[in-house]
Amino acid sequence: MSSEHEFDAGSTVGEDRPAGGGGAPERTLGQEVGSYVLGLALAVGLTAASFWVRGTDLVYGPGLAMALLVLAVAQMGIHLIFFLHITTDPDNANNVLALAFGVLIVCLIVFGSLWVMEHLNHNMVPMQELMRMQR
Amino acid sequence: MSSEALRAPDPYQLEPRPAGAHASPAVTGHGAGGPAPKRIVVGYGFWIFLLSDVIMFASFFAAYAVLFKNTAGGPTAEQLFDLHNTAVETACLLASTFTCGMASLAVGQRSQKWTQIFLLLTGLLGLAFITLEVREFLSLVHRGAGPSRSAFLSSFFTLVGCHGVHVSAGILWLGTMMAQFYAKGFRQDIRHRFLCFSLFWHALDIIWVGIFSLVYLVGTLPPELLP
Numbered sequence: 001m002s003s004e005h006e007f008d009a010g011s012t013v014g015e016d017r018p019a020g021g022g023g024a025p026e027r028t029l030g031q032e033v034g035s036y037v038l039g040l041a042l043a044v045g046l047t048a049a050s051f052w053v054r055g056t057d058l059v060y061g062p063g064l065a066m067a068l069l070v071l072a073v074a075q076m077g078i079h080l081i082f083f084l085h086i087t088t089d090p091d092n093a094n095n096v097l098a099l100a101f102g103v104l105i106v107c108l109i110v111f112g113s114l115w116v117m118e119h120l121n122h123n124m125v126p127m128q129e130l131m132r133m134q135r
Numbered sequence: 136m137s138s139e140a141l142r143a144p145d146p147y148q149l150e151p152r153p154a155g156a157h158a159s160p161a162v163t164g165h166g167a168g169g170p171a172p173k174r175i176v177v178g179y180g181f182w183i184f185l186l187s188d189v190i191m192f193a194s195f196f197a198a199y200a201v202l203f204k205n206t207a208g209g210p211t212a213e214q215l216f217d218l219h220n221t222a223v224e225t226a227c228l229l230a231s232t233f234t235c236g237m238a239s240l241a242v243g244q245r246s247q248k249w250t251q252i253f254l255l256l257t258g259l260l261g262l263a264f265i266t267l268e269v270r271e272f273l274s275l276v277h278r279g280a281g282p283s284r285s286a287f288l289s290s291f292f293t294l295v296g297c298h299g300v301h302v303s304a305g306i307l308w309l310g311t312m313m314a315q316f317y318a319k320g321f322r323q324d325i326r327h328r329f330l331c332f333s334l335f336w337h338a339l340d341i342i343w344v345g346i347f348s349l350v351y352l353v354g355t356l357p358p359e360l361l362p
Contacts, residue, residue, distance in 0.1 A: 029244065036236045040229070047225055047347075054218070054352045061360045065353045072348035076341050083236055083337040091175055095182050102186035106193040113197035 039082025046075040174327060181331040185338045188301075192342050195294040199350065207285035212354035215280055217271070221351040224267045225343065228302075231260035232340040239333045245321050254313045257336070261306045268299050291350065298346060301339055308332055 027035075050071045053059055059067055080086045086095055125133075170176075203212070238253035272292070275281065282292035312332050315325050353361070 029240065032240050032243075033237070036233060036240070039236075040233045043229055047229065047344075050348055050352055051218070051222055054356075062362075064356060064360055065362050068348050068352050072344055075344045075348075079232070079337060079341045079344065083232055083340070084334060091171070094179055098179075098183055098186055102189055105190050109190065109193045110197045110200065114200055117201045 035082060039078060042078045042082070043075055046071055046078065050075075173323075174330065177327045178330055178334065181334055185334060189338070189342070192294070192297070192345075195290070195297060196345065196349070199290040199294050202286040202290040203354065205286040207287075209285040209288065210278075210280050211358075212287070212291075212350075213357060215275060215278075216351055216355050218351060218355065220267060220271055221347050224264050225347050227260045227264040227267070228340050228343050231257045231264070232337055234260065235333050235336045239329070242316070242321060242326060242329055247316065247320075250316055251313060254309060254316075258306055258309045258313075261302055261309070265299060265302055265306070268295070272296070295346060295350065298339065298342055301342075305332070305336055305339060308335070 050068055053064065053067050053071065080099070086092060086099060088096075171179075234253045234256040238250055238257060241249035241253055275288075280288055282289050309332065312325075312329050315328070319325055
C-alpha cells in the first residue's frame, strides 16, 4: 500500500484541487469535466434565477432582498464545491476549518457593522434638525 | 474478508500506535502520516491568503451596506445602474471561471495546446469583463456620479473597483502563467503556481457573486422594498 502512494504523486487530473486526491479514488477526465459542467450549469441556473427574481412580480416584494441573498449564498456554495473543490476529504479538513473561521469573521464584520450603525443612526439627531439647531 | 485484513491497523485510529506504525501515508489529513504533500501545503497557504482577501472585501461590503442610503441628494443606485451590463459582466466572469477549470484539467493531462487555449480564453473573458466595468465607471463619472459625489458612490467605487483591480492583477498573473508553461513546461513548481492562480481566479468569481447580487440586484430595488 505504501509503495503505490508516493508523496506528491497527486492525481493526474484535476490539478487545481487545493487538497484532497490523496486517498480519494482516481476520477477519469470525463468525470472531472462532467463535474465542472455540472457546477457551471448550477451556477448559471442560480445566476439566471437571481436576475429573474429581480425582474418578476411573482415574489412578495419585501422578501425580494432576502431571496436574492439566499440565491447568492447558494451560488457561493456551488462555486466552493465544484470549482474550489472544498470537500470532506481528510486532506481538506484544514481548508474547511479555515473557511469556517473566515465565514465567522465575514459575518461579524458585515452584520456587526450594520447592527452598530443602525443603532447609531437611530440614536442620532436627524441631520435637518442638527442644521436648524446650528442656526 | 480474510483474517489478515481484519488485523490490519486502522489508518484513522486516534490512539497512540506502536513505534513505526504511524508512517501510513494514507492519513496525511490527520497529521499522522508524515508531512503533507507540497501541493496540499501550497494550496492551504494560498487558501489562507484568499480568506484574508475575502475578509478585506467583507469590510468594503459592510461599508457599502452602511453608506448605501447616504446619497447626499445625488443619484441613487436605482437611477444609476444598468442591469443588462451587469448580466453580461456576470456571464463573462462565470464563463472565464469555467475555462480556468478546463485549463487546470488540461494541465493535469499535460496538454500544452489545450492549456494555452483555455488560458487564453480565460484571459480574453477577463479582459471583456474589465472593459465593460471600466466603460460603466467612465459613464458614471461622465454623468456626474463619480466617487466624490456622495458617500454611497465612494463606497461603491471602492468595493467594485477593488474587485476590478484584483481581476486586472489576475489577468497579468495569467499571462505570466501562460509564458511559464510555454517556456518551462509542466514542472512541479509551475503547476503549484498555477494551482494558486486558479484558486485566486475562482475566488474572484465568488466575490463577484456577492457584488452582482447585493450591489446591483438588491441595490436597485425600489426604496420601499429595501429592508
